[in-house]
């Protein structure tokens with residue numbers, strides 16, 4: 383009987399690159415959201431579509447970590463249970479603030495007034511306080527542990543789990559946002575692992591939709 387050789391461990395620094403999506407969205411909120419005039423429904427919908435999908439991606443990312451790599455890490459590195467469990471506890475601390483921001487976002491997109499805009503910016507600020515702390519901890523303490531015990535197939539399973547959980551309405555937008563941050567080799571792997579219809583859509587149409595959407599967002 384033969385056994386397969388072990389798969390290579392993942393380059394977990396990809397997590398740090400991926401997290402930049404959230405850092406950049408929060409950093410840009412005062413400009414992207416703050417500059418939308420009261421009553422400008424079209425602009426609020428465009429900017430709001432970006433935030434709705436980024437926040438949906440954040441939900442999916444945290445849930446996928448909790449479902450896949452965190453439990454596997456606890457089994458393999460029990461001596462680091464405190465750090466790994468802290469990541470999970472921080473997700474729980476973030477989720478209420480994330481849902482409050484999502485609610486404020488829905489209100490602002492439906493009725494973009496000075497008041498709903500200020501409320502949205504305030505909820506995103508509050509979310510940022512706990513989210514940035516979590517991302518900083520995870521990148522400093524958990525990412526090195528991921529690189530010790532999670533292989534490339536397991537990393538792929540986490541990504542697949544996140545995509546299944548993703549509830550946004552613009553998957554092509556988040557694929558583009560991810561590809562802006564990851565390395566070319568990581569993007570090639572992502573495209574190779576997409577189901578063929580999704581890959582054909584992304585390469586044929588989705589990438590252009592992404593470029594047009596963020597071009598208008600950032601203009």
Ligand SMILES: [Fe+2]
Pocket residue numbers: 397401443447520
């Ligand atoms: Fe993460």
Ligand SMILES: [Fe+2]
Pocket residue numbers: 444447469473516520
């Ligand atoms: Fe996390």
